[in-house]
Amino acid sequence: MELLVPELGLFFWTTLIFLAVFLVLRRFAWKPILEAIHEREHQIENSLKEAQAARDEMARLRSDNETLMKEARVQADKILKDAQQMRDQIVKEAQTAASDAATKEKEKARVQIEAEKNAALSEIRQSAAGIAVEVAEIILRKHFEDKQSQEGFARQLINDLSKN
Amino acid sequence: MRHINVLILSTFMLFSLVAYAQHDTHEHEPETTHEDTSAHDHLQIPEHAEDIHGAAHEEKAFNASEMIMHHVLDNHDWHITDIPSGKDAQGHTTYTPIALRLPWIFYSSRDGFVFSSTHDLDAKNYLVYHDHVYALKAGAVRPHADAHGAIHLEKEEWEAYKAENVDASVTLLDFSITKTSFQILIIAALMLWVFLSIARSYKKNTGAPKGTASLFEPIIVFVRDEIAKPYLGDKAMRFTPYLLTLFFFIWFSNLLGLTPLNSNIAGNISITAALALLTFIIINVNGSKDYWVHIFANPGVPPALRYSLMLIVEVVGVFTKPFALMIRLFANISAGHFMVLSLVSILFILGKGGKSIGGALGAMPISLLFTFGIYFLEFVVAIIQAYIFTLLTAVFVGMAMESHDHEHAHEHAHAEGDHH
Numbered sequence: 001m002e003l004l005v006p007e008l009g010l011f012f013w014t015t016l017i018f019l020a021v022f023l024v025l026r027r028f029a030w031k032p033i034l035e036a037i038h039e040r041e042h043q044i045e046n047s048l049k050e051a052q053a054a055r056d057e058m059a060r061l062r063s064d065n066e067t068l069m070k071e072a073r074v075q076a077d078k079i080l081k082d083a084q085q086m087r088d089q090i091v092k093e094a095q096t097a098a099s100d101a102a103t104k105e106k107e108k109a110r111v112q113i114e115a116e117k118n119a120a121l122s123e124i125r126q127s128a129a130g131i132a133v134e135v136a137e138i139i140l141r142k143h144f145e146d147k148q149s150q151e152g153f154a155r156q157l158i159n160d161l162s163k164n
Numbered sequence: 165m166r167h168i169n170v171l172i173l174s175t176f177m178l179f180s181l182v183a184y185a186q187h188d189t190h191e192h193e194p195e196t197t198h199e200d201t202s203a204h205d206h207l208q209i210p211e212h213a214e215d216i217h218g219a220a221h222e223e224k225a226f227n228a229s230e231m232i233m234h235h236v237l238d239n240h241d242w243h244i245t246d247i248p249s250g251k252d253a254q255g256h257t258t259y260t261p262i263a264l265r266l267p268w269i270f271y272s273s274r275d276g277f278v279f280s281s282t283h284d285l286d287a288k289n290y291l292v293y294h295d296h297v298y299a300l301k302a303g304a305v306r307p308h309a310d311a312h313g314a315i316h317l318e319k320e321e322w323e324a325y326k327a328e329n330v331d332a333s334v335t336l337l338d339f340s341i342t343k344t345s346f347q348i349l350i351i352a353a354l355m356l357w358v359f360l361s362i363a364r365s366y367k368k369n370t371g372a373p374k375g376t377a378s379l380f381e382p383i384i385v386f387v388r389d390e391i392a393k394p395y396l397g398d399k400a401m402r403f404t405p406y407l408l409t410l411f412f413f414i415w416f417s418n419l420l421g422l423t424p425l426n427s428n429i430a431g432n433i434s435i436t437a438a439l440a441l442l443t444f445i446i447i448n449v450n451g452s453k454d455y456w457v458h459i460f461a462n463p464g465v466p467p468a469l470r471y472s473l474m475l476i477v478e479v480v481g482v483f484t485k486p487f488a489l490m491i492r493l494f495a496n497i498s499a500g501h502f503m504v505l506s507l508v509s510i511l512f513i514l515g516k517g518g519k520s521i522g523g524a525l526g527a528m529p530i531s532l533l534f535t536f537g538i539y540f541l542e543f544v545v546a547i548i549q550a551y552i553f554t555l556l557t558a559v560f561v562g563m564a565m566e567s568h569d570h571e572h573a574h575e576h577a578h579a580e581g582d583h584h
Contacts, residue, residue, distance in 0.1 A: 002237060003433070003498070009270070009338040010238060010434035013345035018438065021352045022409040029359035030405035033384060036366035043370075 226516075228509035236501055238344040238432060240266050240282070240295055244425060266341050268292070273335040274299055291329075293322070297336055304329035344435065347427040351416050359412070387411050391555050395562035403561060406446070410439065411554040418497060418546030422539070430549070431498030433490065440490035443557045447485070451564040485560050489553055496549050500542040507535040 144150055242264035249260040268280050268290075275288065282292055291298045291306065293315055300306070307315045307325055317325065341349070362377045373381045387408050392400040414430055421428030429435050457463065459478040462470050510531040515524030 003233070006434040006437040007238065007338065009340055010342060010345055010432065011438045012339055013341065014348055014435045014438035015442065017345075017348050017352045018409070018413060018442070021355055021413065022406060024356060025359050025409050026405040029356075029363040030408055032363040033359070033366055034388065034401070034404060036370070037381065037385060037388075040370065 226509070226512040228506065228513060231509065232502060232505040235505055236428070236431060236498055238295075238342045238434075240268065240292070240340055240342050242266060242343050242346060242427075264346075266343065266346055268297060269339045269341065270297055271335075271337040271339065272299060273333075274331075293317075297338060298326070298330045299334035299336060300329050301331045304331075343427050344429050344432050347417075347420070347429050348435070350426070351413065351420060351429070354416060354420075355409075355412055383411075384408060387554065391551075391558045395555075395558040396565070397562070399565060403446075403558065407554050407558055410557060411550050414439070414493065414553055415547055415550035418550060419543070421497065421501070422542055422546065428497060428501050430493050431501050433494045436490040436494040439493070439553070440486040443489060443560065444483075444486035446557070447560050447564045448482070450561055452567045454567045455564045485556075489556055493549055493553050496545055500538065500545055503538045504535055504542070507531050507538060 241261075244262045244264075246259035246261045248257045250258050252258050265282060268278065268282060268285060271277050272290075278285075278288060278290070280288065280290075285292060285297065286306065289300045289302065289304070291300050293307075307317060309315050358376065358380070362380060365374065365377045369377075372378070388400070388404050391411075392404045392407050396403050417430045417435075418428075420426040421430065459482060460475065462474045462478060465474045508531060510527050511524050514527035515521065
């Protein structure tokens, strides 16, 4: 029975000591401890948030970089392609110009050659006609020196004409 | 606590066990070494002394329930052990107790507050018998005491003596620092030391907890997040310091109660009663309007019942909550100690107080195995009971503080039952 009956003295001391411990600990232990824990939890939460933000920022920057790189690459490709095109065009134009020039030159040469040839031909013709007249004169003079042969020739000519 | 000594000794040395058992039987024998004090012969039983002495080893070999009650109950001495100090005239070993004599502090309607050692009480005409103090009538004779101041009387003899010599008209209120209240002081000192030093470490270190702080921080956070917050809501921070003190007080008490030389205090009903009373006060001081309305005019019940049966049920309910807390903690902790002590006692009973070494050896595996089992179970019980007491305090206070609409009051009460 003694086991089940609370004793006044012990009850009194328990209450007194427990309350004293509670009051001291509340003021000097639980308050600073709970505050420190709370503050640290805040800090950790904030740090995590900041870390997340930094990670997001990083990811954003990385994707930006990638876009820039891609754009740069596209631009570089375009520039290269343009350059190539331009080169081709220049080469082509050069070729065309060269061949045109050559053709013109050839034409000019041909025309000149033709003109020279014609000139030469007409000159030849003229000199040939002169020569022929001189030759004819000489022949005629020789022929007319001999009367007999002239008459023979006139006869032959008339013969030929009559045959014709 | 001696049972722990027994536990350790029995683990390693059988002979220590035997010696212990012998001394235990010796302790309860009447000492027969004081023939010089013949003034109170009628209170002594000298003609039986020789018989008892001779028969003691057979008859009073080992009284397990006496030993257990001695260990579990409070005491004005902090008795650690007895050591053999020599031989008396009959060749029996005498023992000197190693004990801390705690002072008597009590209020007496005759002398006011008395603060005294056990010895000085004699001069003030008080008598200490079986750890209780009695005021003696003027001129009363004192019963005969042995060398250690122990009085050995049969029950009827004591009743007769009491009727004749004790002044029943004097009211005595015993406020002594007993073994148990001394233990509370130790726990208080331990708690102050541990938590004040932790608090200091938090001031210096704002990073991760180190050392002792890292051991206790998860528990502190557990009490705050799993006990205070779910049941007390936004008022949680106001009650967290109390809940923390309560939790660690009970847990430390239980743990210290399991270590050698310390007394188990949560197995004492005075302590659990004091803690339960504090819970009772907190519940009722913080009770909301709804809480009182529910008790005195429960809106969910027809008026005929509301002011008769329900009133009784609710008012009784106010007291049963803390009462259950008191009984639960007391019963759980003392039951564990009864188990351990009983299992250790098997050794002495089967060993016949050291005479049957075979019996003791036979009992040893069972006794030790079960003792170890229960002992480690007690470590779990120590924290579980601290948790339950603290949790239920938070739950009850939370329920008392709750305010809800009256239309839903009834359903709510049912839902609450499921919730908690």
